[in-house]
Amino acid sequence: MMGDCLTATTALPWSELRLPMADASLTVAQTSPEDRELLRRIQAGNTDCFAELISRHQPHVVRIVSRRVPADDIDATVHDVFVRAYFGLGGFSGSVSFDHWLAGIAVRTCYDFWRSRHRAEWPVSALTDAHHRWIEQTLTAASDEEFKDHARKKEATEVLEWAMRQLSPEHRTVLTLVHLEGRSIREAAELLGWSTVNVKVRAFRARRALRGILLDSSRGGT
């Protein structure tokens, strides 16, 4: 039934819609014809086609969300991303790909997730001996191969999460986009809907904060 949503192909007046945060100079892939057709049908009232859009883009959204929120909260956050996307469809511009637009919503939903958690004063536990051992082993890794092996260990994920939980939601979000994912300041700003200056300043402060946290850990801090 949902597959029927993709049978017709009609030219769409996407230029009529403009996304406020869309930057015309950004060279992002255009929305695929299949997505356009599904979106046109949803706008025409066939809302069931949104289920097919979810199926098409769920792996992409899960990839973004799973790196940002705890494993137990991935499903609920992905659900929120698609609900938000549905209600935001009227503001979608065809000038960027649907994937890219959805990525922005996913990043902002994860940011909101940490904002709500931050307010709830989530306690941060201390690093254990195993974590300190992991840090020592990583720092003394003799080869690149050994270094990468250490990075794949469970302790590595725990140390990363431990450090990230001490950052503010803003710093966490910007650090993830710019320093961990390696996105440009401009791309991060566009995904978050913030100004480039704001992202640049926060990226600098976030990295400084992370280094401070790591330094404190070496002195026997939290």
Place this chain on the structure above:
Amino acid sequence: MGYSDDELKKLERALTETFHVPVDHPADQGEMARRVMRTLRRSADAGELGQAAGIASGLLDQFVWRVATIAAAVVLAVSVLTVQVLRTSTGESTLLLAEEFEATPLFGD
């Protein structure tokens, strides 16, 4: 003892590598789509009930903004008039000054 700058950079690089390690998350696509569509349908039902309230709220918003705009305009007009009246009463009006000049004979006419 603290880390050196090189050690900190190495640690940051290790954490970046860790971040890129693929996360295994079993995703049931059909189930997620069903859950989202259920939520959307519930929202739509609630939306129909709340539509009238929404319209009323929108009209109230419009009314409040209009009244506020009119009130601001009236206050502005009253302020301007008050200033004018005060100037006139203290003899600062340029018009009155001009009239005074005209009424006074120059060069002993």
